[in-house]
Amino acid sequence: MLYIDNISVRFQSFALEGISLEIQQGDYLALLGVSGAGKTILLEILAGLQKPDSGRILLEGRDITNEKIQKRGIGLVYQDLSLFPHLRVIDNIAYPLRRKGIHIREIRETASGLASRMGVGHLLTRFPETLSGGEAQRVALARTLASEPEILLLDEPLSKLDVKLKSELRALLAQIHKSGKTIIHVTHDFMEAATLANRVAVIENGRLVQHGTPDEVLRHPQNEFVARFSGIKNIFPCSVSRSADDPGLCIAKVSEGPSIFFLGERENLKGYVMVPQEDIIVSEHSVETSAVNRLNGVIKEAYLSGYGMEIVVDAGVEFVVSVSKSSREKLRLEPGKKVWLGFKASAVRFIDN
Amino acid sequence: MLRNWKTGLVFMFLSGLILLFVIAPLAGMFLQTPLAQYSETVSDQELMRSIRLTLLCSLAGVLTFGIAAIPLSYVLARKEFPGKGIINGIVDLPVVIPHSAAGIAILGIVSRGTIIGRAGEAAGISFVGGVAGIVVAMAFVSIPFLVNAARDGFASVPEKLEKAALNLGASPWMVFFTISLPLARRQILTGLTMMWARGLSEFGAVVIIAYHPMVTPVLIWERFASFGLSYARPAAAVFVAVCLLIFITMRLLAGRPSRSN
Structure with a gap:
């Protein structure tokens, strides 16, 4: 279980205030909010890329608030994917495996297996700059999964894809979730959240305004923002x-x-x-x-x-x-x-x- | 703007003037040297020994001081700390001070009476009038070229890639060697080339630390001072040709389009 306890952080023109959330093992949580609401900052705090001013993050009871990025067990797929441009697809996916002292052949087998599972097994020798948006997204997912994170963080994974690719990737994310992975998915699209997640949390101006199942939030929005955001037009x-x-x-x-x-x-x-x-x-x-x-x-x-x-x-x-x-x-x-x-x-x- | 023919003409004229300013003296030097003198100069053992010494000393300076300069460049590119501006200024100091003054300054810390000088003597290394002194002098005047190029190279690597690597479980060392360094390698190679090229051409600082063994810029000066222009010119032309050959090769290697750029 991931427990986010009263996390706050203040910047010059923005503050994330008193965020508390509980995410159970195997949950698929969609973190919803408009651009600039603070969703990505919360992800970065969870991943250790930003330090909170106050509050704690507990993963399976272990306080990881000040834990080093590489030792948190939380994998982040950035919105821009951040694939390493100088490495081929196979080497991008194999990157997290290099540190584990595994034999090179085993590393390549594991990376190839993951690539096949993500549907990019035929692209192993390509460089990231030659990949389409959907292919790059799958490579980034495979690379993060190779690090075997306890929690997978996704920053707007579907935002730059066309309708067909969105649908394919949605199916892939559902499949990853089905395999037991806990996922936190940042999005500004309520329907995207409702189709994938079993929990949603809505952030407005750095504050958590509502969380629950997609159905609860849709049927009982707690304020006008949530209502409008969840697609209610009248x-x-x-x-x-x-x-x-x-x-x-x-x-x-x-x-x-x-x-x-x-x-x-x-x-x-x-x-x-x-x-x-x-x-x-x-x-x-x-x-x-x-x-x-x-x-x-x-x-x-x-x-x-x-x-x-x-x-x-x-x-x-x-x-x-x-x-x-x-x-x-x-x-x-x-x-x-x-x-x-x-x-x-x-x-x-x-x-x- | 350049589509306007008058503006285009002015820009082309001024650009041509500058290119001519660089090319004309060098072309004059090559053209005024008779072909027969080239073959004679190439078989001049003293000159060849001197060119070899110059190339190796500059290379030694790059290898020894460059290793330390690269981490410094990374720190300057990535970290914010009080006094960073001052450190950036200190790095550029060797470029702005007269090189004879740089030679005097280096002499002040490596001469026989100093701690470094005594330590060198104890280890069998003589700075004054020795190869080690030449290496130090060449590295001193040329190191800003490497630090500045490498700093810009590291700064051009998106920090997000380094964070992504950390997030994938890599240690900071692994991130540096597998992400930052390879992605900045083009600028670093350019910096190394520039440092080496600048070291090769150093006269002022080297002549004060070590007149002998004679590096080529000192040898050319000696021939000019002792025997005149016509005797110094062939040596200068051959040395410039060697430098140009190396410089062009290195630029081509460093300038090759890479995945990272």
């Missing part, structure tokens, strides 16, 4: 009051927009109301259903998104709604068309300030 500032008709309902009055009902017993609060785009039903007419929220509006935009479509409806504020292509064709959901939006109070979430 999030509006509001003030809350109790419904006079139904004591179990609250009314979120969206600033310069509609009122939205949600389940709860809150009042006199300010905060943000969120409506998951997948939970909104679009219809041509106002239809009587169990959904207490019914709003009419005009379609402003419609565009492809993944396998379906997204439409933007102005109903006092702009709602993004996911629909299938067939629904769009059936209802002729084109810009300018008037539509009704319906969603249940139970689908709406509220975050107070």
